[in-house]
Every structure is written in C-alpha cells, then in structure tokens.
Amino acid sequence: MRLRNKPWAREKISAHPQYIIPNPEEAKGHWHEIFGNNNPVHIEVGTGKGQFVTGMAKQNPDINYIGIEMYESVIVTALDRLIEAGLPNLKLLNVDGAELLNYFEKGEVGRVYLNFSDPWPKSRHAKRRLTYKTFLSLYESLMPEGGEVHFKTDNQGLFEFSLKSFSEYGMLLTFVSLDLHNSSFEGNVMTEYEEKFSAKGQRIYRSEARFQPRP
Numbered sequence: 001m002r003l004r005n006k007p008w009a010r011e012k013i014s015a016h017p018q019y020i021i022p023n024p025e026e027a028k029g030h031w032h033e034i035f036g037n038n039n040p041v042h043i044e045v046g047t048g049k050g051q052f053v054t055g056m057a058k059q060n061p062d063i064n065y066i067g068i069e070m071y072e073s074v075i076v077t078a079l080d081r082l083i084e085a086g087l088p089n090l091k092l093l094n095v096d097g098a099e100l101l102n103y104f105e106k107g108e109v110g111r112v113y114l115n116f117s118d119p120w121p122k123s124r125h126a127k128r129r130l131t132y133k134t135f136l137s138l139y140e141s142l143m144p145e146g147g148e149v150h151f152k153t154d155n156q157g158l159f160e161f162s163l164k165s166f167s168e169y170g171m172l173l174t175f176v177s178l179d180l181h182n183s184s185f186e187g188n189v190m191t192e193y194e195e196k197f198s199a200k201g202q203r204i205y206r207s208e209a210r211f212q213p214r215p
Contacts, residue, residue: 009072012079013094019082020075020092029105035064035089043068043104044113045097045130048192050078052115055189057090064089070096097130100138109142114151116193119158131162136169140211152180152206154197159205166209175208 013020021027021034032038040063044053047067057065067090069075075094082090093103100109117130126132131151139149149166153159166173177183181198185206190198198204 006073006076009076012076013072016079016083019079020094024093024095024103028103029108031064031066031104031108034091037064039064039089040110041066041108042111042113043100043109044115045100046114046117047078047092048074048115050075050081050092052113052189052191052194053078053090054081054085054087056113057087058085059187059189061089064091066091066093068093068095068097068100070094098135098138100142104142106141107144109139109147110144111148111150112139112142114149115191116153117158119153119155121155121157126161129158129161129165131158131165133165133169136165136171143211145213146210148174148208148210150206150208152191152194152204154193154202154204156203156205159207163207166207170212171209172212173207173209175206177206178203180204180206 027034031041042063043066045068047053047069050067053065053067067078069078069092072094075092078092082092095103114130120126120128127134140147151162163173163176177185180188181204194204
C-alpha cells in the first residue's frame, strides 16, 4: 500500500491525546482505568482508516475497543472518524502491532481482530503474516483463557495459510466462512477494503479461532 505523506499528521495526533493515547506503555495494566469501566477489551491490529473498529464500537457499547495502526498518515483518518462519533469505548494507538507486549498485560485483551492484513505472498515472508505462529503466541500472551482471534481477508492463499496456522497452534476453529457475504453470519461490520473488494464480486473469507488451555 502506497501511503500519501501527511506532514501535519503528527501534530494532529499530538493534539488529541484523549483519543490517540500518548505513551501507551504507561497504560499497560491500566486499560480499565483509562476506559473507566471493567468491560472487555478487544483490539484490532492494523486498524487502517478506522471504519471497522468505529463501527464495532457503535454496535457494542458494552465492549471497549482499541484500534492499533502504525502509520501516522493512515491513523489520522481513524482519528477523524472517532472525533465525529465521540465514542467513549474506543481508543487508538499509533504503534507497531508487533510490540503489543509493551502495551498490554496478560489477560487484558479478550479478542484480537485481524482484517485484510498484508498477505506477504512470498514463502520467505511467511513469518511476517499476522497469523504466523509467533504472532499467535503474542496474542495468546495478552489474553485470558479462551481468548479469540477473528480474521477476515479477500486473499484465499492467506486464508488457507491462516486456518492451517490456527490448527497447528492448537486453536479451536469455531467459525469458518468461505463466502461471508453469502452466509448466514449476522452483525458483520465491513472495513473499507471489504466494501471495495465485495463490490467487485470478490469473496470475503472469515474465521474465528479460540485459544485452548495448555496441558
């Protein structure tokens, strides 16, 4: 994805600390205090322009959401959505999703959403895929027993790889759809990419996988 440079983005991010949390490592272990309640915390890794996470926060006011996006020029669009919506149950982090351990304690995150992640199609780049085993281990380290990963993509190869990765890691697949928009799934909130791809007639793949207790 080619990003358009927005030299003003950093200043805008700094001007809204109530929405994009500054120094998020200081929030580790204190997210319930930041939200002011004990509701579950769900995160989206690679939140992009924020359409999905904003829609989820509107749809589920009793769940706290955190959208994680590393690119300043992208997260400012998510910030605009959040400012307009004024949702008390949504925060944003302008950080690298590979460094989640810096921002969350064990048990703080109940669910991870991965939507239209970079497929990294070359075999030598498999370790960069957000459903690779090292990333699954990272997510598991943030969750209580039974935490879940919900995954959507338009890329069949990445979907097949991810199902295999979930299974080999010992996760329980609780939902799999090879054509989400022609399934009985209810309450789907679309991302910007999902709207674009589905409008072209492309299939959307979706799965839910749950971490199992370790023996």
